[in-house]
Amino acid sequence: MTSPPVPLDRALYRELVRRALAEDLGWGDATTEGTIEEHQRGVGRLLAKQDCVIAGLDVAEETFLQLDPASTMVRHHDDGAWCPAGTLVAEVTGRARALLTAERTALNYLQRMSGIATVTRRYVEAAAGSSLTILDTRKTTPTLRVLEKYAVRAGGGTNHRFALDDGILIKDNHIALAGGVAVALQRMRDAGLDMSIEVEVRTLEELDVALGAGATRILADNMDLATLAEAVRRARGRAQIEVSGGVTLDRIPAIAATGADFVSVGALTHSAPAVDLSFKIAPAP
CATH class of the missing domain: 3.90.1170.20 (Quinolinate phosphoribosyl transferase, N-terminal domain)
Structure with missing residues (x-):
């Protein structure tokens, strides 16, 4: 209940x-x-x-x-x-x-x-019995975000960052412009903001760089299940893993079985x- x-x-x-x-x-x-x-x-x-x-x-x-x-x-x-x-x-x-x-x-x-x-309740129920937390995204209807993210909570889901000023998420375009995962992470630390830092990776090589640079939360984007399971294994005890990209309701049990900590689902609000x-x-x- x-x-x-x-x-x-x-x-x-x-x-x-x-x-x-x-x-x-x-x-x-x-x-x-x-x-x-x-x-x-x-x-x-x-x-x-x-x-x-x-x-x-x-x-x-x-x-x-x-x-x-x-x-x-x-x-x-x-x-x-x-x-x-x-x-x-x-x-x-x-x-x-x-x-x-x-x-x-x-x-x-x-x-x-x-x-x-x-829809959120269906995702939450699909992850029941695991440690996987269902998150929303910023893929919301312009001007209605406060209502749509409230609706996610009503369904038993958890809100990711509400806006660009309440959480740091270094994504692929930030990394490309900064010159790499390690550089982007270091610049973010040098900025001195008292906020948690999450970084997106797409390969195990990028994951290793992020872990080596001290990342404590990693967004594993569009990884297949075998790669995701290996990413979770490598990050265990060092960083939390969030899954994104191509997430559908029928995939939730398999994603949960990898031991990932979070999964962000744009479909909760955009579809x-x-x-x-x-x-x-x-x-x-």
């Missing part, structure tokens, strides 16, 4: 929601304003139409609150919960016009975030399909 993730600060998504509503609303909701009386109240039932891990309820609630500050959401499940198809996830009560106008924006956030959480959720509104009693 995965614990609910620590909630996001509302300030991190309030403006995102405001802009999303403005994009959808334009000069007004012509259909709703023409068919629904202003005073009418409604209750909307959020339902899972497929098995999923739910994520994004705070963000969805914010969409309704911005159009009707008096609206209320009753949650029957929290973010991170496994919701089989047919599950009643939450109910929202408020002005019917606000529920109708906010519906699509709320679902867009929920379906995207729940899709990420659901997760949205889950199918519905929001059915009825007159409030």
